[in-house]
Amino acid sequence: METFDYVVVGAGHNGLCAAATLAERGRSVVVVEQLPVLGGLSASHAYVAGAPEHKLSIGAMDDLFMAQTPLAKQMRLADFGYRTVPLAHPYGWMNEDGDTLLLWCDFAKALEADGPTPAWMVFVGGPNAPTPGGVVNTTMNLQPGHYVLVCFIPAKDGQPHLAKGMIRDMAVVGTASSASLPPSDATITLAEYSYAISGPITAGSRVIAVHNGGTQVHEAILVRLEPGKSVGDVLAWIGSGLVGAPPGIPIGGVSSLSPGGTAEFQITLTPGVYGLICVIPDDKDGKPHAVHGMLKQFTIT
Numbered sequence: 001m002e003t004f005d006y007v008v009v010g011a012g013h014n015g016l017c018a019a020a021t022l023a024e025r026g027r028s029v030v031v032v033e034q035l036p037v038l039g040g041l042s043a044s045h046a047y048v049a050g051a052p053e054h055k056l057s058i059g060a061m062d063d064l065f066m067a068q069t070p071l072a073k074q075m076r077l078a079d080f081g082y083r084t085v086p087l088a089h090p091y092g093w094m095n096e097d098g099d100t101l102l103l104w105c106d107f108a109k110a111l112e113a114d115g116p117t118p119a120w121m122v123f124v125g126g127p128n129a130p131t132p133g134g135v136v137n138t139t140m141n142l143q144p145g146h147y148v149l150v151c152f153i154p155a156k157d158g159q160p161h162l163a164k165g166m167i168r169d170m171a172v173v174g175t176a177s178s179a180s181l182p183p184s185d186a187t188i189t190l191a192e193y194s195y196a197i198s199g200p201i202t203a204g205s206r207v208i209a210v211h212n213g214g215t216q217v218h219e220a221i222l223v224r225l226e227p228g229k230s231v232g233d234v235l236a237w238i239g240s241g242l243v244g245a246p247p248g249i250p251i252g253g254v255s256s257l258s259p260g261g262t263a264e265f266q267i268t269l270t271p272g273v274y275g276l277i278c279v280i281p282d283d284k285d286g287k288p289h290a291v292h293g294m295l296k297q298f299t300i301t
């Protein structure tokens with residue numbers, strides 16, 4: 001009977017590594033494997049009957065662990081054909097109704113992804129961009145459901161605050177309400193790519209309704225402009241990556257609203273020149289709506 005110094009049970013990658021290491025040290029070793037294929041969980045198989053050439057390994061999708069070790073180099077795996085294939089979007093989700101979600105490695109890239117807002121995600125407003133120490137009040141009619149609070153404002157490095165963890169979920173419980181919003185002093189109607197204001201707004205404590213009459217998600221960032229500055233300067237400042245003194249101070253407004261949505265914000269306005277601006281990326285080209293002309297300047301007397 002043939003004898004061996006070592007018997008390795010299982011030809012997964014650990015068993016194969018152990019056996020190879022022993023053999024390299026001059027020991028005699030045998031590997032026994034129950035399956036007709038080597039590799040254990042790291043072997044690839046055709047899981048989809050209709051696509052036999054599409055091979056997948058569900059136990060070695062991610063190089064996370066292997067990459068932490070000197071193993072691949074130590075065992076000269078590249079000489080035997082081992083190579084890693086970095087993917088731009090390594091994880092994906094396919095919903096039963098056909099919707100797909102790809103998770104990109106590059107967060108900015110994920111936000112750039114083209115296409116309309118998925119139907120399962122409805123933007124209901126919320127307060128827009130308070131400055132540090134500032135307070136912005138909005139009123140919305142929230143129906144029971146699952147919500148997220150999320151901040152898309154870019155940090156100094158250009159990454160949205162969301163990428164740094166500024167996102168959390170929130171449940172709205174109770175029964176649906178058909179209550180209407182409190183009376184407002186004026187309505188700002190959003191469209192592609194414009195703001196229409198129902199009438200002149202005067203200084204004082206005001207309630208302003210924002211209604212999305214367009215076909216895409218829009219927002220109303222209200223900016224109080226510094227003397228001599230225009231709303232175009234605000235767009236240029238955002239485009240420059242917020243470099244230098246801001247040409248205006250964001251004082252409120254309503255953030256992302258899906259088509260048909262309405263929300264209100266309360267604000268105390270002093271006489272001056274103000275700007276409205278929408279930086280939501282366009283469904284078609286991903287550019288901020290302001291670049292398409294969605295900005296407006298007006299005066300409060």
Ligand SMILES: Cc1cc2nc3c(=O)[nH]c(=O)nc-3n(C[C@H](O)[C@H](O)[C@H](O)COP(=O)(O)OP(=O)(O)OC[C@H]3O[C@@H](n4cnc5c(N)ncnc54)[C@H](O)[C@@H]3O)c2cc1C
Nearest residue numbers: 010011012013014015033034040041058059060061062065
């Ligand atoms: C769903 C899933 C996803 C994973 N994703 C990743 C990932 O993305 N990245 C990553 O690094 N790791 C991942 N892992 C972990 C990784 O797959 C395992 O750590 C790795 O496969 C372990 O290798 P192994 O050689 O120890 O065992 P295995 O790969 O499990 O190999 C064991 C082998 O032993 C054989 N065997 C067992 N008993 C006997 C017997 N009595 N006689 C003969 N043969 C026998 C089996 O048939 C098999 O071939 C994942 C694991 C799972 C389950």
Ligand SMILES: [Cu+2]
Nearest residue numbers: 218219278289
């Ligand atoms: Cu817009």
